[in-house]
Amino acid sequence: MSRIVRFFLLSLSIFVIASASAQAGTIVADSGFRPGANGFSFENYGADEGYKNLDTAEVQRIFGRAACMTGKGATCVLSPGVRNWMKTTNEAMSGGHCYGFSALTQLIYKNQLSRFGYKSITAFGGTDPFGLNIVGNDRLQRSIARAFTYQTLNSVSENAVLGTPKKVLNYMIDHLADGSQQSWNLLIFQWGFQSGHAITPYAVEDMGGGIYDVHVYDNNWPDDDTRRLTVDTNKNTWSYYASTQPGIPAAQYKGNAKSQTLFLKPNTPALGIQSCPVCSGRQGSNSKYNQVTLSNTADQHAHLLITDPKGRQTGYRNGKLVNRIPGARVMHQATSPIHFAADGAIENIDDTPEPVYLIPKKLKLRIRIDGRQMTVRDKESLGVVGPTFDSTIENLRMGPGKVAFATLSPKAKTLSMTGAKGESSPRVTFGAQAKKNGYRIYVGAINAPSRSTFYFAKKPRYQLLRIGKKNPGKQAWGVRVDKYLKSGETVTYSRRYRLRGNQVAFLYYGPLAVGKAAYVAIASANGKKVKLLKLKKS
Structure with missing residues (x-):
């Protein structure tokens, strides 16, 4: 037998063995989703890239008119609480947008973009998810950010599938390919709910002996169809290795029946207008x-x-x-x-x-x-x-x-x-509103002694904010008020002042609603002496 023939037979045997190994399991559930066709070609990102996150328009797509104190669409003035929610939510995305990747790719795959707000994927500049370009694509960037927020919605959390690894696995086997419009995001955490990550389960493979491999699209590794999360039903444990380089303990995710660090969150409850948990007054009455x-x-x-x-x-x-x-x-x-x-x-x-x-x-x-x-x-x-x-x-x-x-x-x-x-003392901000105007009030104690205690009392009915210090004495303060306009512009007013002894100060922001000046009123302890200081427009 020639060397060439022997080499050919050896190569063939290796190929057959490898193929048999690759097909060792039995697929017991398959949604049809595939990373190379239905995932994005770009990887998960945080804040370093400078991509767009939520803006007023995206927030309205989540909460509808309830998010607006006045106006709608381009003239919407977000209520102070909603504006604050948008800010903190955008900050939370600095570590990554993994949940947004998982949710949005599945909505595209399930042909549910119309319920998300767009007629088709062409709104994002392409005809298939893998062919989309994220660079310079503000609409896609903001859509990923909106989908990221779905993990925090009550409607989604109330329908999450929690429990042991076996329970979560059995649910995937029963529902990944049940023919419904529902799709699922698989959330994984390391011990103590550290390093949370969202991945997309699309198939389950029975490897025999009580071992199951869940095929997942991991948005940290685009176009990688080899990613597997393993569930051992004998021990009721799960594991997932997040890296492509072996031997990195920090990349190992694992849990058991007690850890509760593996669960599913659905996508369809997030579609449509959601109740607003951070709206004040009648709009937030259900929260x-x-x-x-x-x-x-x-x-x-x-x-x-x-x-x-x-x-x-x-x-x-x-x-x-x-x-x-x-x-x-x-x-x-x-x-x-x-x-x-x-x-x-x-x-x-x-x-x-x-x-x-x-x-x-x-x-x-x-x-x-x-x-x-x-x-x-x-x-x-x-x-x-x-x-x-x-x-x-x-x-x-x-x-x-x-x-x-x-x-x-x-x-x-x-x-x-x-x-x-x-x-040094931190700065405190408050949301406020008067008639159809929204404000953000910023108050800072300038060069205050370490561990100073400050107190604030807001009186919305009178458009007043009381500002004080626990221990009497001299203290310089800085106050700023941002007024949000329908045009999307922000008008800023500010003032510095100083308190002495037992003096107290009140910020009166009500006049801003009718185009007049806001004031800081400084009063003596007995209230007999009052000094008014007008805030200056920046």
Whole structure:
């Protein structure tokens, strides 16, 4: 037998063995979706690319007219709470848009773009998902951002499939190819709900012996049809290796029946106008919660611990996530914070975003912002937005050993905050509205002593905001008011002032609604002496 023939037979045997190995399993469910045809050709991205996220038009596609305090379409003026929600949601996408990739590609595959707001895929500049170009494609960028938000919607979360790996697997086997219009996003987390990522399950393969491979489209690896999430029904465990380079422990996702770190979220409940959880007044009357969020600028962030008047807590206590406040909900976010190099190695791992906490809207809360586990310093923002409250504490300087506090009462519309030791005081913002005008009010204590405590009380009926300090004494302040116009423009008014002794200050923003000046009123402790300072238009 010649060397050429022997080489041919050896090659043939290797091919046959490889083919047999590749076909070792039996496909038990298949939706027909394929990464190379129905996925995007570009990979998941964060904030570095500078792509577009939510704007007023996209928010209206989610919440409809309820999002607008006045106007509609191009003349919509978002209510302050909705504008704040849009800002914090856009910040949450800085780690990645994985959920948006998974959801939007499946809506295209299921021919549901008309319910998403577009007649066909040609609205994105192409005829098939894999052929679309993301660069310079604002409409596609904003659509991915809108689809990203679907994971936070009540209608989606209420229909999530949670439970053990076996339960989630069996649901996929029964429903991936059930002929319905429903499609599913598979959310995976490492232990402790770290490094959340959303991938697209499209087939299930029975490998024998109780082992199943779930075929997935991983938007971190475009056009890779070899990605598999494995479920061991004997041990009721699951695992997924997120890298293409072997031997990287941080790329290993796994869980068991107790971890609850593998679950499904549907797409169709997100289609159509959603109830607005952050709208105030009649538009937000159906919302039961205020949303508490934390955004950060570095690879690490602090953790929140929220305490109600009876001492019950939700958030991170001693490094472990707890939820003891009745009616509270904890929503973990999938952003894919692991950054891979081209060869599959890990370039960086961002800290998983803090969960979104949904807290019953009438509860008075004390919130601890705890950075004691951090190893780097950064600036963070605490947001509380909902039908009964709308405020953000910005520029919270956190880091190793740093702890800050905030106390708020939605009923009394009061907020007090104490910054971290050794750090300058953060800036506080409030949403406000008068007639058909929306405002964002910014208040900052200038060069305040470390760990100073400040308090604020909003009186919407009188268009007043009271501003004060716990300990009397000299203190310089800066106030800014942004007024949002139908044209999309923002008009800014600002003023600096100084308080002495027991003086208190009130910001009177009501006149801005009729084109007149806003004022800071400085009053003595007994209220007998009042000084008015006009805000200046920038």
